Amino acid sequence: MMAAANPIPTTGIAGLMPPVRGRLEANAALGPQTWFGVGGPAEVLLRPADADDLSSFLGALPPELPVVTLGKASNLIIRDGGLPGVVIRLARGFSGIVVEADGIVCGGACLDMTVAEHAAGAGLRGLEFLAGIPGSIGGAVAMNAGAYGAEITDVLDWAEIVNRSGEFLRLPVEALGFGYRRSSLPEGAVVVRVRLRGEPGDPAIPRARIVEIRAAREASQPTRARTGGSTFRNPDPATTPLKAWQLIDEAGCRGLEIGGAQVSEKHCNFLLNTGAASAADIEALGEEVRRRVADSSGIDLHWEIRRLGVPGHLATLGGAA
Template sequence: MRHDEPLAPSTWFRVGGAAETLVRPADADDLVALLRDLPGTVAVTVIGAASNMILRDGGIAGVTIRLARGFGDITVETDGIVAGAAALDVTIAETAAAQALGGLEFLVGIPGTIGGAVAMNAGAYGTEVKDVLDWAEVATPAGLKRLAAADLRFAYRRAELPPRGVVTRARLRATPGEAAAIAARLHEIRAAREATQPVRARTGGSTFKNPPGARKAWELIDAAGCRGLRIGAAEVSEKHCNFLINTGGATAAEIEALGEEVRARVLAATGVALEWEIRRVGRPA
């Protein structure tokens, strides 16, 4: 447990303030005890790899929980993978491929950890977590619960967790297959992501959800003339305009303001109100 712990260096955008109190639980029992004993008036924020998040410049009040050591194990089973919440999505995809287990290749295209992927029903390249999840174990103030996929009421980029629930591990279904074919699909997704997304920039992944209908968020942003738009050192990516970039020295306020400017221009140009996919947490400066 640390107080006034800087978080910006560990976020993908490299921006934001400190956690008032940062807790790294040792294991699931430790996490349950924390949730049980915290007063209900204390705010709780859970962060993983901080790959899909704008951490505001004023930091995070209350208790911030980060799962790391003790939550990263990956176990291979005959027809699936059991992974701790802190296991990286890309590592799970690579582990499955190495064992000739197919169906999880899409995870190589999702930055972050499987805990966050479950909590937001992350998806890429035609597959979402809900399509492969058997169950997730969730720590709550009342104890550890194992929830089936149906219990989480998955929708587009969201899941319904119990109040103050924190995903601790999950089981993902996979299908035994040809190792070469699975490896080829993994390479195909990785190459497509490299070619179309600013993966080497300080970014936070897809900024806005794709709205209902045929047009994707990036198409609407492009149509509104926002490609390359800047506020301070924050920029709409020229490579993929549903990505915001910290070009160097941006503040969280600049990045968030740029996102809101994009939303306003898209609404004015197309009549579509884009919804944030990136989580925005904490207090303004």
């Protein structure tokens, strides 16, 4: 028997929400759910029960309402004014994992690390790099995440999505237009399931590689701090052989602070919330780093961290005019 739909909030745009079997919450706090620990609320937050619930919701949602999907919010700044429209977060109904002879099928909410461990346990090589990416599989596909010499485009067979109109589509890797830290997913689409290839073999080999990756991350990155991962993309090697962190260091930005935000002393392509930062502090610090790097090297660093939402002084959430 199908569970009864949850009650729908009635304030602001929340009164326009279609019924769901999952959870709908108006003016939902997002900051505590991000790795930085900052940012304003979602006008409406949806946690769909499963892919069918998500499909019916999006199919009935007024098309003019904006939709944003958040993964584990590890590579993200949500601005202090929050996110207008509907924010979607996938949970338990999107976390299934099925190991096959030469690959793994997993839900969009699965942690990258969990997928790497399942693959290694089955003796599948080639997915160990996921152990170095602190996010979810859906987010990894959306940004063609990569680390330690590999990226999603190298191992993806297909991704199943629910598009903004509520349709299910299975897209082969060739249809996703992958580039460096980007894909061409349709706007508003949600990655609900993917298939990743692996090379069968001895489980000891991928397990050992995961141990190496974990140790390397711990030694070189501020993994225990409130951070968002790598802040800027590495420049095109044809422009400079230097990595983003080297350019930032040479520009004298290591340890630089604005408000409660700081450039990490351990790895200066990481920004930190030292305890009292706002989203505006973190974004302003990133822009100051970009300015100093441009002044010292002539290189224009591009953000890798996504920045979403409304600056605090422009907030009009909760149905305000």
